[in-house]
Amino acid sequence: MKNTKKAVKKTGKISAGHSKDTAFESGLAFARPESLREAENHYCAGCGHGIIHRLICEVIDEFKIREKVIAVAPVGCAVIAYDYWDFDVAEAAHGRTPAVATGIKRVRPGSIVFTYQGDGDLAAIGTAEIIHTANRGENITVIFVNNGVYGMTGGQMAPTTLAGQKTSTTIHGRSLRREGYPLKVLEMLAVLPGTKYLERVSVHSSHEVLRAKRAIKKAFQMQIENKGFSMVEVLSMCPTYWGMPPIQAADRIKNEVSTFYPLGVIKSC
Amino acid sequence: MKNKILMCGNEACGEGAMLAGCTFYAGYPITPQNELTAYMAKRMYETSGVFIQAESELAAINMVFGAACAGARAMTSSSSPGISLKQEGISYMAGCELPCVIVNMQRGGPGLGNIAPSQGDYFQAVKGGGHGDYKLIVLAPASAQELMDYTQFAFELADKYRNPVMILGDGLLGQMMEPVSIPAAKDEPRIFEKPWALTGCRGRKPNIIRSLILAEGALEEHNKRLQEKFKLITQSEVKSEALNIKDSDIVLVAYGSVARIARASMEMARAKGLKVGLIRPVTVWPFPDKTIEDACVSAKKFLVVEMSAGQMVEDVRLAVNGRVPVEFYGRMGGGIPSEEEILSRIEATSRL
Numbered sequence: 001m002k003n004t005k006k007a008v009k010k011t012g013k014i015s016a017g018h019s020k021d022t023a024f025e026s027g028l029a030f031a032r033p034e035s036l037r038e039a040e041n042h043y044c045a046g047c048g049h050g051i052i053h054r055l056i057c058e059v060i061d062e063f064k065i066r067e068k069v070i071a072v073a074p075v076g077c078a079v080i081a082y083d084y085w086d087f088d089v090a091e092a093a094h095g096r097t098p099a100v101a102t103g104i105k106r107v108r109p110g111s112i113v114f115t116y117q118g119d120g121d122l123a124a125i126g127t128a129e130i131i132h133t134a135n136r137g138e139n140i141t142v143i144f145v146n147n148g149v150y151g152m153t154g155g156q157m158a159p160t161t162l163a164g165q166k167t168s169t170t171i172h173g174r175s176l177r178r179e180g181y182p183l184k185v186l187e188m189l190a191v192l193p194g195t196k197y198l199e200r201v202s203v204h205s206s207h208e209v210l211r212a213k214r215a216i217k218k219a220f221q222m223q224i225e226n227k228g229f230s231m232v233e234v235l236s237m238c239p240t241y242w243g244m245p246p247i248q249a250a251d252r253i254k255n256e257v258s259t260f261y262p263l264g265v266i267k268s269c
Numbered sequence: 270m271k272n273k274i275l276m277c278g279n280e281a282c283g284e285g286a287m288l289a290g291c292t293f294y295a296g297y298p299i300t301p302q303n304e305l306t307a308y309m310a311k312r313m314y315e316t317s318g319v320f321i322q323a324e325s326e327l328a329a330i331n332m333v334f335g336a337a338c339a340g341a342r343a344m345t346s347s348s349s350p351g352i353s354l355k356q357e358g359i360s361y362m363a364g365c366e367l368p369c370v371i372v373n374m375q376r377g378g379p380g381l382g383n384i385a386p387s388q389g390d391y392f393q394a395v396k397g398g399g400h401g402d403y404k405l406i407v408l409a410p411a412s413a414q415e416l417m418d419y420t421q422f423a424f425e426l427a428d429k430y431r432n433p434v435m436i437l438g439d440g441l442l443g444q445m446m447e448p449v450s451i452p453a454a455k456d457e458p459r460i461f462e463k464p465w466a467l468t469g470c471r472g473r474k475p476n477i478i479r480s481l482i483l484a485e486g487a488l489e490e491h492n493k494r495l496q497e498k499f500k501l502i503t504q505s506e507v508k509s510e511a512l513n514i515k516d517s518d519i520v521l522v523a524y525g526s527v528a529r530i531a532r533a534s535m536e537m538a539r540a541k542g543l544k545v546g547l548i549r550p551v552t553v554w555p556f557p558d559k560t561i562e563d564a565c566v567s568a569k570k571f572l573v574v575e576m577s578a579g580q581m582v583e584d585v586r587l588a589v590n591g592r593v594p595v596e597f598y599g600r601m602g603g604g605i606p607s608e609e610e611i612l613s614r615i616e617a618t619s620r621l
Contacts, residue, residue, distance in 0.1 A: 072335075080483075096331035
């Protein structure tokens with residue numbers, strides 16, 4: 001009873017603004033993690049970014065590394081991730097995110113450095129940077145959010161857009177003959193000896209969200225233990241530019257996206 | 270007590286960085302600056318600093334971006350085509366107010382051009398290069414010794430103003446071997462506090478380094494603040510050399526390696542009884558407008574000499590502001606003007 005009362009009181013404090021209680025410490029499933037700022041959400045309804053931001057913050061709280069973390073935000077929908085995260089953040093030029101992270105980690109090897117990148121940032125304009133950062137075996141963590149479109153610029157085709165998928169630049173659907181094949185980045189990186197932990201997860205259901213958190217935690221664990229390059233690809237919903245309601249978007253990941261991009265550990269050593 | 274040793278300009282530049290306490294270098298091979306990258310690889314290994322041979326110029330400047338975010342004194346170097354690739358990162362660093370030193374040992378252009386000396390990147394260095402309203406502090410050394418001294422100084426300027434600084438050399442300066450005096454006892458580099466750096470937020474509010482400023486009117490305010498800083502630099506950091514200005518009919522203006530050639534031509538002309546002086550900008554941004562203006566008192570004509578189609582001459586004309594004629598002599602695509610060539614141009618100018 002006493003605990004319940006305390007929890008209720010804490011919930012009240014959270015809505016008032018500046019609670020330092022964490023989900024981890026309070027035992028409340030939906031208390032705000034300490035690393036997550038209270039901020040007005042700018043993401044669209046049904047977007048996966050908010051969930052993924054939260055998972056990262058929960059993991060950072062659980063490892064108690066908030067004061068050691070330096071994140072590198074991308075260009076894309078998550079460009080203002082620093083509005084949500086309560087730790088040090090650098091904002092990189094489009095795609096150069098892993099190069100910036102490399103510079104930070106080499107100067108401060110004791111810091112926990114992660115990049116947060118979308119599919120345009122990581123798999124198109126930043127292809128060279130992600131491959132060479134992985135190949136150097138930089139001891140950083142990459143969170144790669146794959147929703148198959150450029151959201152921020154209005155829903156253009158991404159390198160990860162599925163065959164037949166309609167976007168503002170593939171109005172009749174992606175043609176494999178014209179636009180080439182969707183890029184499987186993790187499978188590509190898996191052949192590099194510099195990569196130590198690669199897993200693909202999704203946030204389309206509560207079950208998958210919990211698995212996603214475990215993968216993100218494992219990836220940070222690898223970095224904390226100086227094991228080398230770790231990366232988690234998160235399949236995420238973009239109802240706005242998929243042109244469907246959020247529930248249907250979640251179903252699309254389950255039935256369509258995850259059949260092309262299989263979930264699970266791609267590599268672990 | 271100083272050690273005098275023979276070094277090429279590229280190596281002297283690297284040693285200047287080491288004297289300044291540079292602990293991070295990222296670069297990508299390109300001629301004619303490879304000796305600098307190799308020198309930094311060796312010296313960083315010896316001093317437990319960070320050396321990274323990046324996968325591209327883009328990656329190199331962005332690694333420097335990261336290192337600067339983390340508070341390190343960081344440097345990258347390249348030559349003309351590679352500097353073009355770095356422009357994105359340079360603009361971001363200027364926008365984020367991150368200090369760093371960028372070395373450009375210019376080569377012939379446009380395009381892949383050749384690997385011979387050139388001064389064809391002056392506009393790119395002093396007028397912008399990347400997108401947006403920003404300025405680099407640009408130093409133009411003229412010897413191996415100056416490459417060492419001014420590279421060391423460049424790190425101080427970068428930290429002082431939180432701005433990227435460029436060393437604008439050329440293939441001739443980079444490759445040429447000259448005696449260089451290295452201080453026997455290394456002075457401790459001046460340390461600047463960097464409370465803005467990303468170090469992990471222990472005991473303070475989180476730091477954010479970004480150039481995206483979306484709130485209405487906020488980017489204009491940011492730009493106004495940057496312009497105030499550039500104005501302060503213009504008032505405080507101009508450096509130039511002026512020789513024989515007071516009694517000169519013809520004033521030569523040249524920077525970098527060309528200034529040395531022009532100086533010899535000036536002496537040859539003086540031996541022939543011609544009243545010739547020389548202004549050599551050491552900072553090409555901020556530009557020594559005042560020195561040029563002052564020279565207008567006695568000068569009947571200016572003759573600007575560059576290894577380009579005529580770039581710095583535009584800044585000289587702005588400073589002279591129509592008071593006297595400004596002539597130009599330039600070589601391009603790797604052509605180096607000889608002392609005699611410049612002398613004959615001085616003689617032709619004096620007859621007109």
